[in-house]
Amino acid sequence: MTTDSKQISFKFWTWITANADRTDISYAEEFQKYGQNGFDAVLINTGTDPKLLERLVPLAVEHGLEVHAWMFTTNRPGDEVAEQHPEWYAVSREGKSCYDNPPYVGYYKWLCPTRKESRAHILSLVESLAEVDGVTSVHLDYIRYSDVFLPIGLLPKYDLVQNTELPEFDFCYCDVCVNEFEKIHHKNPKDFEHPEIDMEWKNFRLNRIKSIVDEAYDIAHSNGKLLTSAVFPYPEMADHMVRQRWDKWKVDAVLPMTYHGFYNEELDWIGYATKQGVQDLVGKQTELHTGLYLPDLNPEQLKNAILIAQQNGAKGVSLFDGNTLTDKHLRVLKTLKKELNQ
Template sequence: MKSISFFVFIFCMFVSCSQSPDPVKIYAWTGANPENANELFTQLKSRGVTGVCCRDNSDNAEVARIAHAHGLEYHVWTRALCDGSFGDSTLYAVNRNGQSAYSKPAFVGYYKFLCPQKEEVFQYLNERYAAIADIPDVDFIHLDYIRFPDVILARGLWDKYGLVMDEEYAPADYCYCDQCVAAFKTASGIDVKSLEDPSKSEEWKQFRYNQITTLVNRLAANIHAKGKKISAAVFPGPTLAKKLVRQEWHKWDLDAVFPMNYNDFYLEGADWLEGICREETAAVNGKIPVYSGLFICPDWKHKAEHLDPEHHGLLPSEMEEAIHGSLRSGASGICLFTPGRMSEEHWQALDAAVKSIK
């Protein structure tokens, strides 16, 4: 009789343990250098952060080593196609008006996007990422700005730039360089410059989705060959990502994806994250983890006084809904933009939200 009772006890313990939820992974987009990394990573680790996406710089090796010493997963956060460092302006994307993103960028001065069709661009990124992948303590190469410029801005940004972007307008519609036009004609038989309204061509849209997908998957193959992983910060969706920035990211050979689910940019509340995360997790169909990117309000007590949506974001009172909604929809965790915007009230709300997950 005792042996039967013992067996039942062990069985119940096994069932209980097997049903325990996996720990919520918490990441942070941040910057670090050897001088501040120890203090920063100590603080983040104490807050429950499990990994960092740190801006690419010459100190990657040392910062990655320090991150590993603190038990943090390390992603090198790179601005892939948004790079104004080239002297050769012919490598940049060209809009429908024939203007180069190098000399006349859309919206803001740093929007100097390289053309994903150019082999020189692939070689540049491939060499850059190969060097990062050779760093022992780097776990992931993290791609940001792996897209075209926003052909349609998020609704919350229209007033900031004095624009109404209810369709694809020529100044922000890329890329119409000679090489892209020729490659599209070869693939489809269509001369895009002969179309009355190229923005209505589904073939032309798909061609540009494919340009980004091909570039990412070529890079991913080489990163994987070096024994490292690849992740990316992407626009929400992917339906919205396709519409706004030509990202069909569910077709990319990633090891993790970080959708930037910044609800305020879309004039949505924190409850919006549950629905958008459901779409995102369904799109990858369990193949890779989804980490829901949260945009934090840095001056939350005065949010209503700030007109610029860059100063908006989640209030401490919205953290639980944003986190629980993301996780209910299948996200494996969250990523904070950024820990520097987190107040003590935000951290307390995050901790309570994580601890209350059933």
């Protein structure tokens, strides 16, 4: 990374969602637990509320933790500003808007990454978080399109078969996206019999996401902060599943969600996905910290998963999420952190 964040040989991160009603004492106790058990960084979701973030930063820093301002990016559930503008929302190939027809689940409220107004709104939120003193990075989550393909392990939950790109999960076909694409390529994606095989249309959308990240990077750095992001497991997979080619982004660190259970994979797949991402980032300044899903890992599996990630080139691990850490997990982490940083 490129700012003055402290040098850590192997970093442990965790995630929390903040609530303004909680007391400072309860937050301090939580941060103390993380700091005493090997954690270096906490990603805090304040619902993009900079005031709540300002309140929590010193409490975390006091316990030796970096604070990363975790925000939902193109997916903006509960965004009161965006909800006043139905035209900002992404539109499926079926012609249905995420404003009133969210795909899969009710909180999938995806904004169009091409429309100037929705982009400006997203970037204004990045700036408001980047301006908070003491924050190490602005952390972009949900910086992508809605899932074209769900992880295979989740398909039964939705009673779905996804053997191709289905129209109801294929975004964005709003007038702005279609018109901007047509200006460049002189063809209309709504006319394609098989839009899933048109590389220009795919690349157009990959680049819409990249351009938001690159602008966010400049905003974060102009405020003396880093830019980090949660992403899908490795670039080729992220490209296929959610139109997210993160090895091409301007970003200081990525935390790929290498959740093996979601894909019906064994523990060693964490090593494969980590290594693939590390190799795709060769020659770039971006660090990779492997994301692990705690509910799928008992303490011994957690230890093995961390070692697998470290052996395959990860600079650290992020554990989702803090609420699911057991005392046994914490004991493993505290011991392992000492071993990894000797």
